[in-house]
Amino acid sequence: MNNDVSRLFTFVMFLRSAPFGVLLALAGVCCAAEHPPNVVLILADDLGYSDVGVYGARDFSTPNLDRLANEGMRFTDFHVAQAVCSASRAALLTGCYASRVGIEGAMEPWYKFGIHPRELTLPKMFKQQGYATGMVGKWHLGTPVEFLPTRSGFDEWFGLAYSNDQWPLHPEKPGQFPPLPLYDGERVVNPNLSHRDMEQLTAQYTERAVSFIERNRSRPFFLYVAHTMPHVPLAVSEKFRGTTKRGLYGDAVAEIDWSVGEILATLKKHGLEQDTLVLFMSDNGPWLVYGNHGGSASGLREGKTTAWEGGTRVPCIVRWPGRIPASSVGAEMACAIDLLPTLARRIGAALPDHKIDGRDIWPLFAGEPNARNPHEAYFFYGVPFGSWTGAELEAVRTREWKLIVPHGYRTLGGRKSGMDGWPGEYLKQPVLEPELYDMQSDVAERQNVAGQHTAVVEHLLALAEQCRSELGDTTLGRKGSGIREVGGVKE
Secondary structure, eight states: OHHHHHHHHHHHHHHHHSOHHHHHHHHHHHHHHHOOOEEEEEEESSOOTTOSGGGTOOSSOOHHHHHHHHTSEEESSEEOSSSSHHHHHHHHHHSSOGGGGTOOSOOOTTOOEESOTTSOOHHHHHHHTTOEEEEEEOOOSOOSGGGSGGGTTOSEEEEESSOTTSSTTOTTSTTSSOOOOEEETTEEEESSOOHHHHHTHHHHHHHHHHHHHHHTTTSOEEEEEEOOTTSSSOOOOTTTTTOSTTHHHHHHHHHHHHHHHHHHHHHHHTTOGGGEEEEEEESSOOOGGGGGGSOOOTTSSOOTTSSSHHHHBOOEEEEOTTTSOTTEEEOSOEEGGGHHHHHHHHHTOOOOSSOOOOOOOHHHHTTOTTOOOSOSOEEEEEOOTTOSSOOEEEEEEOSSEEEEOSEEEEEOTTOOOOBTTBOOOOEEEEEOSOEEEETTTOTTOOOOOGGGOHHHHHHHHHHHHHHHHHHOBTTTTBOOTTOOOOEEOOO
16 A cells, blocks of 8 residues: 555656656647547648638638637648648558559549558558548549459448549530549449539539438448549539639639538537537649639749659648637648657657658647657658650748759749640759758748858758659659559550
8 A cells, every 4th residue: 555655656646847848748649548539631633832811811801710719729831741632642642652652643534443441541550549430522543453452451432433524515625535433332323423413512412421421420421522623624613613702713612611501510510529629721732824713822833743842831620629729720731641650649650660751640639748840851752844744843842941952843934824724834843953941031932042051952962862863753763662552554
């Protein structure tokens, strides 16, 4: 008995003297062990950094997303691993750079490969912990049945297997693609979407998301909502058409905001708010070549398909009442590859035996004092100009610096953008020598300071070389030692 009292006294004295951060960590571990959260991950497609109200949206409002930010944390330096659809999603779901798992660029409907079955995906991880797992929306990580969401850890899925511009009715590319089917699980429920069908997708996704929550409200669940919009060709229901001053693009974002509101209302209705982590983000920056049908990354350079800030920096909002401080701003850099290990900690899941690239960044989410990103650097790959496949290293980013390595990127280059669903024409802009930008004072990447900081350039070039050794670089003909086999056969 005396020993028990002595242990209790020692523990109490430890708590009294422990740093605040340690106490927060202990509290977080205890809470995670007792109440692992439900998780709702909502992904918009081609939504620009400044296309949400709290990020500076103009001519349309996003009241539900703004409320989510006011009740949680808004990240101001959050990035996707690559600024194009399939690669971005592969990284998000595996915690790995897309190159590591063999996914490049944007996959075409006729490709016969996908994420290898041995890779641990977010839904597999949750499923191993007894969660119900559901997905609605765009997959874009393999069309053969063995690579559909239901084979990657999801109990159910309702949505599209690939992007909506890979569609025979796309005005820019009539007849170039096969019919665009709508799936319910592994069954095609609409073999060829019409324009009218496309207009109903956001509402249909929302209805299915709400249904999933209601059917699984008595057990832990993971829900992934991957909206088709606002990717071109834009489509919106009659309820939202013409409701904003930003045209069809603003209308489509307004409908996504409504969808978020419906999901939040369902969580509240069933008393699940306190037990659910909700995260909203975009898969990459805006497709600027489409002009008024593309989004905005106001104040950032370039957009989708590039490793400039406008391509990889995206809005990211996360809410978990009582665990993530309300009305907070996360200024530290973070990346989508970090979500898998961060969520693994919260639900008590083991990480895979093979290497992943993400790190646990929960202290950033929790707003712990002096929390810092554990990465020395992030590495941004892209597809070479003129192709939607391949993986060339284009940038190295640390908290303070960004190094752009030689490559060619897509840009309007001062040319007029497209209008009303038709794109403008990209130019190839070469980067001939390494360029360095100060991310603390020049987020717009206007002033190349490589000449003033040669030691920094040399250090980041050395990191780039280490990355290429492991993850390769197709433009340079480099094969990385750390690249794993993709599922299926690449053609």
